[in-house]
Every structure is written in C-alpha cells, then in structure tokens.
Amino acid sequence: MDKETQQVPSDFFEYGALLSERELLIVNGLDRCTARYPKNSIVFREDEPSEHFYMVEDGVCFTHRHLEEGSRQIIDIYFPGEIVALDELSRSDHGSGLTTLSDSVLTAYDKTEVTQVFCQSSVLSRLLINMISREHAILTERLVGLARYCARQRTANFLLEIRHRIERSKRVRQHGPNRTAGKVQDIREPTRQAPDVVRLPQAVIADALGLSAVHVNRVLGQFRDEGYIDLSRPGITLIDLEGLDGIAGLNSRNRLGMMG
C-alpha cells in the first residue's frame, strides 16, 4: 500500500470493501476539519442543526439524549477510529448530543458532500450502507439487552463490548502496512491503554445501561467479590472474561460480523 492508503480514515478498512485507487482518491479528497476538544466539552447538542459527522481520532466521547427530568440516556460510546453520527446523514438536525469524556481530537466531514460524493460511486454507496447497517445491528442488540436482561447481565455484556471495541479501536489505528503483519507495536502508555481495563465513570456506564449509578456500583461490587473484575486500581480491570461472558448470557451474535 502507498502513502495515499495511509491517509484514508482507518475505520473504512473494517468494512471489507476493497477500495480501488479511484475510490481512495475520492475519499482522500473529502473536505475535513480536525479539531481538539477538551475533556467534558460539548461538541454538539441534540436538536442543533447537523452539518457534519465526525471521526474520533483520539479520546473517548459519547452520544446522548437528555430527558425532561434532567436525566440522560447515553446512546453509544465512541473510541478512536469510530465514526459518530453516521445515522444522521439524512437528517437536518442532531438526534442526539455529543460530549467528550476525555481530551479528544475529532475530524469533521461535511455530511452533504460525503453523501453526494459517495452516492456517485456504487462501491462507496455500498460501503456507506454497510456501515449504517452495522450501526443498526449494534442498536438492535442494545435494544434487546435493555428490554430483556437484568442489571448483572447488562453490565457484564457492557464490559465485554467495551473491551471488544477498545481492542478493535487499537487494531484499527495501526492502519496501513502493519495491519496484516503479526508485528505488534509496544503499547506506549500501559497505564492508560492497558488491555482489559475499562476506564469509564460508573455514572456513564449507568446512563448507557439505563440504570442508576448506585446500582451499577453494587453490581460491580458483586463482580469484584466473585472474582470477575478488579476495582482496587482506577478503572475496571477485567479478570475473568469467560465468567463475564457466562453472566451476560447473550449468544455470541453480538460480536457482529460485517458485510454480506
């Protein structure tokens, strides 16, 4: 692969569409605007006019909806390499707000331009549809989880899903030539990027799972006592992945394959 390939937003690779030279040029030619956002800053609010979608370059952020009483529901959490607000391509306003959890770097793409440009190419159209469909599958999974599983199951499933996405995020970010090679670069900051450590405030987990922070804490306490996780250090350290998977009790379907 050449230099141009490395400029392509890394997440695109995940969708199995082999882009030709022509499509790569199109994608690389897109207008983009990269900016830095401090921790806990609001990138956009729900109901604001929506002109861009974003790719997370660095940091962690989440989409959310505010409810009347002051509580909020977190729709999804995004890690580096993931794309935010893809589902809003055809909306004129934001269906949910976007807030950063840590200092973040985001790249904004113009929705109108992307839609128009992508629709010109059948390969890119397919790619876009695949990406949106994947979001849809994740959302369906989450819906079933919220409706039918208890706090223990939801929490265990959540921890595993976040772990999976952190891993995927790391993998995706080593894009370019190194992707297929077995060569793995050393992790730069073991404390921040350590594997199997979920570093999210319990209040955020609660808002994502539709639970109270107090009860999330209680469930995590149970998991700690049962030896599944470790809470003595900052963050949630996953110890027994199979055990958590057993608690989650969800079929392996949620590890969603892509493409068709």
Next chain:
Amino acid sequence: MDKETQQVPSDFFEYGALLSERELLIVNGLDRCTARYPKNSIVFREDEPSEHFYMVEDGVCFTHRHLEEGSRQIIDIYFPGEIVALDELSRSDHGSGLTTLSDSVLTAYDKTEVTQVFCQSSVLSRLLINMISREHAILTERLVGLARYCARQRTANFLLEIRHRIERSKRVRQHGPNRTAGKVQDIREPTRQAPDVVRLPQAVIADALGLSAVHVNRVLGQFRDEGYIDLSRPGITLIDLEGLDGIAGLNSRNRLGMMG
C-alpha cells in the same frame, strides 16, 4: 402521474425523493415475488440465511428475537406499505425473525439485486440511505423509551405510535393520483380499519415494550378507568389522544420528520 407510477411501491413516496422517469423504470423493473401468508405463520426465523427483504402489502406482522429462556423481544411491528428487514441489506443472515399477526400478503425483493441496482443511481442510493436512516431514528427512539420511561409512559407512547403508523399506512396505500388531492375515500371496513382502534394482542404489546402481559393489562386497565381508552369492544379504542400524549411525556421529536 401515469400507470408506471402506480406500480411503484408506495412507501418510496414517503421519503421525499422525487424519482425521475429513469429511476421509476429501474424500481419497477425489480424482480419481486408476492405471496400470501396465513395468520401466525413464520416468514423467516432469525439466523436463517437472508436473501430478500419484504414489503407488507396487506396484514400486520412483526420482527422479533427469541431469548434463551423462551421469552421474546419484538423489535418492530409492520403495517401495510412498510418495508421489513431493510436494515439487513448488508447481512447474510436474518438478525431477527418475521411472523405474521394476521393473514398477510408480502412482496419479496432480492436484496442483492436491490443493493446493486440502487447503488448504480445516486438518487436511489440517497433514497436507500434515507430509508435506513429513518429506521435508525425509530430504533433510537425506542431505545431511549425502553431505558428511561415507566410502563405507563411506554404504553401510552406505544399506542400513539401505532395509531400514527396505522394512519400513515392507510394514507400511503391510497397512492397514485389521489395522494395530493383532499379527496378521501370511504373506509371499506369500519370495524377492522376504524381509526383510533389498536388491534393487537396485549401479549404482543408486552413483548414489544419489554413488559409482562399482566402488567400491560394493568396499565391498560388504569387508562380505561381514567377515561383515556375504551376496552369494552375488541381492540383498544383510543379516546383521549391529548391525554395519552401527556402521559407519554415524550417530546414531539418522535413524530420523526424525514429527509435532510
């Protein structure tokens, strides 16, 4: 509009994309297979290979997921004119099963053909993306509802949403020249198609809302006692729509606008 227009699946009109003669020809040229399904029959099961998506011509059906313990979660309910399994365009298997609630007529379209053909046209690509995005918005709404609202709110909201979709379904089915004219045809079967009557088993409502059938019944009983609905006749007759809307307590956002 000419005869060709009337052959176009009516739901496409809802998305505001003005199709040119050329696109209409493409859409009308799609392979399709219309079949009749008796009440309570399974059209496809989850995890089965997925080759088609369906348009509901007549009847009511729903998509669902089965859980280990034997319970099920209903993902969505579909009325005439609506499209099923659109989100599975890029999947090779069904993420959820499809079952009929009443005697139904469904038209199957080949997923691969539709994807390929639609991706050739930028207008149709956009249309497809808009339709999928709309599904996404609905799903997000449902997610927030499940996570953050109590049984009364969810039930009230559900009744209003179903009413809205039944109305929309009726409107969409009078496609063609009559669409824009104020002329409204008489309803043929007032008992079956009466406005403001939701004819769904309470067990189905429960499975859609993530509640037990017993508790749905209790909530409906409350609504009856409070004068919002009437249960003396078969089905649920909505009496006080504003009242129900007040209970639902959701912003008007769920009456989702389309296009961007």
Next chain:
DNA sequence: CGGAGGCTTGAACGCTCTCAAACGATGTGG
C-alpha cells in the same frame, strides 16, 4: 356445548430506585 386463547384480577416476591451518608483521590488556594 365445550375447549382454547386471550383478558382480568389478586397476592407476594424481588429487582432496582431514591435518599442519605461516608470514604477516597485529586486539585486548589492560603
């Protein structure tokens, strides 16, 4: 007339919430 499926209602249990109060880490200003 009898059976089946859906609806209705009661009682008790249990999961999760709210309220409340500490605790610990972190950061800030005196």
Next chain:
DNA sequence: CCACATCGTTTGAGAGCGTTCAAGCCTCCG
C-alpha cells in the same frame, strides 16, 4: 504543607414498580 472543595466511589435502608404465580372470566369458534 495543610485546609478545603470537589468529584467519583462505596455502602446502608426503605420504598416502588413490575414480575411471577395463580386463579377466574369472557369470547369466539368448532
């Protein structure tokens, strides 16, 4: 360097909402 504020975590007690189990009823239909 310490006092203090703040934020996130932890734990307890009590209340509420929805569940399960169980039984009876109604209605449609054979």
